[in-house]
Amino acid sequence: MDRNSTPSRRERPAKPALTRAGIVATAVDVMRAEGVERVTMRRLAKELDTGPASLYVYVKDTEELHAAMLDELLAEVDLGDGGAGEWRDRLWAVLGSYRSVLFAQPSLARVALVTRLSGPHYLAVVEAVLALLDEGGMPPGQAAWAVDVLLLIATATAVETGGRQEKPGAEREHDVLVESLAGLSAETHPYIAALGPDLVSGPGPSRVRWAFDVLLNGALSTARPPIEEHR
Numbered sequence: 001m002d003r004n005s006t007p008s009r010r011e012r013p014a015k016p017a018l019t020r021a022g023i024v025a026t027a028v029d030v031m032r033a034e035g036v037e038r039v040t041m042r043r044l045a046k047e048l049d050t051g052p053a054s055l056y057v058y059v060k061d062t063e064e065l066h067a068a069m070l071d072e073l074l075a076e077v078d079l080g081d082g083g084a085g086e087w088r089d090r091l092w093a094v095l096g097s098y099r100s101v102l103f104a105q106p107s108l109a110r111v112a113l114v115t116r117l118s119g120p121h122y123l124a125v126v127e128a129v130l131a132l133l134d135e136g137g138m139p140p141g142q143a144a145w146a147v148d149v150l151l152l153i154a155t156a157t158a159v160e161t162g163g164r165q166e167k168p169g170a171e172r173e174h175d176v177l178v179e180s181l182a183g184l185s186a187e188t189h190p191y192i193a194a195l196g197p198d199l200v201s202g203p204g205p206s207r208v209r210w211a212f213d214v215l216l217n218g219a220l221s222t223a224r225p226p227i228e229e230h231r
Contacts, residue, residue: 020058024068036107071119079128091132099158106162112155146219
């Protein structure tokens with residue numbers, strides 16, 4: 001064959017077959033290198049040497065792709081299998097690991113606030129939390145609702161903290177809030193003036209742990225209301 005001639009289609013190496021797992025893995029690679037905003041169907045198609053329409057065979061839309069990407073990241077959560085220690089401390093460790101994964105990608109983590117996740121790694125987190133709630137003696141019905149709220153708090157605080165880290169001027173916004181609180185009159189805002197700086201005191205992790213403990217104490221002692229069927 002002439003060295004200057006273009007190889008025929010038959011002579012070119014075959015492209016790897018498209019798979020959902022391959023698409024998601026490529027999307028995660030692009031996100032880690034350039035940010036979730038650059039993860040588009042057109043960009044992935046270019047990376048995978050195919051057309052955008054081919055990707056929709058495996059993922060319905062960008063929202064589904066983002067949910068699958070998030071589930072892929074949740075494989076990194078340390079579920080503490082077989083760990084020693086008091087059940088609350090181990091639960092805090094699992095939720096802390098979950099928060100750390102989301103904190104690293106706050107833009108993608110927002111998906112967990114508006115999408116019903118159902119991937120295998122997310123369900124593994126739910127299973128681990130439920131097992132620890134059972135170990136702590138929480139009745140099944142209360143645990144079924146508590147796991148949802150625990151993960152909601154973990155997700156929301158990770159998105160909030162991670163988002164602030166990415167936002168220019170976030171520290172200044174905090175300083176403005178502190179200054180505003182200090183400048184309020186006890187006549188117009190007696191409760192805020194009385195508490196003052198304590199409203200924003202304490203490190204973030206301590207406040208989140210306290211929120212988890214408040215929720216756990218309430219869920220352990222508060223029976224669920226009857227479930228009414230909606231017509």
